[in-house]
Amino acid sequence: MFRIQNTMPRDHTSTKTDSSEPQAAAQAAPVTVRPFRTDDTTAWNDYVLAHPRATFFHQIGWKNVLDTAFGYPAHYHLAERAGTIVGVLPLYACRSIKGKLALYSLPHTVYGGPVGDDAAVEEALVEAARNLGSTLRTPLIELRNRHASLVDLPTLEGFATFEKELPTEVDKVYKTFPKKAREAINQSRKRHKLEADFEGTVDSFYDLLAASYHTLGTPVFPKKFFQAIATNFPDHTSILNVRHEGKPVATVLSTIFRDTMMPLYSGEWFGAGRLKAGNFKYFRLMEHAVERGLTRYDFGRSRLNNAGVVKFKTNQGFEVSPLPYQAAGANDSAGVGGTDPNQGMFAKARKVWRKLPASVAKGVGPRLIRYFP
16 A cells, blocks of 8 residues: 555755755766666655655556556656655657557556656656657657646647645535535435445446446546556545436546545446536535545546536636646657547547447447557
8 A cells, every 4th residue: 555645745846955965965966867667666656655746647556557457668767866766757658549659658647747856857857758759769758747847848738637625524515616516416416316325346337437438439448447546546546436216327436645536537327417416426526535534626637628528627616727738759859649539530430439339339449548548
């Protein structure tokens, strides 16, 4: 089990207040970057858990998840000064549906990017990524930063996240929602009598998720992806079930990192909208987060051109916060290997996908999703 909730991040800023000679000597030492080794696991995780800009996905446990589910070539880098870790950059080499090879930090993940003690460290990590890109003959490197990087690179616009503080008492969660959202929550509880529990399994979660993704016209992830999440983070994941008259109608797999809960993947029965199940499940999740002593709720990433999702999240009382994604290309040429499912041929493909038999979509989806990193 990783030490998450009770670990406070240390200060990793470029300005140091301790002027002791040993520390000054360490800061003056050159930065070296090398590949991650298995025996670095504890030191890597300790560094991530202490760094204020690191995320849930920087943990080595997430590497285990991606390795298990997709088997992409992993290229994790760590930076050192005088033998001490001062920065990390997780990377994967993935080929997109268009056939382009690119480096991602991280694929199938909303956050990633380099995190280091100072700008020199992060610059060294980015340079290592560029060198790797040259070796692999791909100029495409995508850094999905949660927080602003210390390195000046071309930005990738079009994505935002949504986060807010939670109250300290469960009975105050309801009042954090705007009036219309509270009305929807009331309908879900009083008119439709929805109930929630946290007794879900990966199997029950996956069946509803696959049906939901089919309705959306999106290939579903392989079940082993979610099994690996539950296996690697057993004390920091949960599955919420929402039931109507005993029947599962909505589900969410959430993660916890430090003091923050994040609903990572969710699915709904196609008729759940009229039951206001979406409003109810996130309301109940926030209550659960407060029950667990958490103080923040991260509603996750959305594409800004996905107007429906953005509107739903803002209607729950969240503000739009653009994500500082960056591109770092080999030989300083910037580019990205991703695709926009809301545009062009991909929007047309989604319409076709919805018409496939559900069993076909559920069987083929996991094979296709690896090409949409």
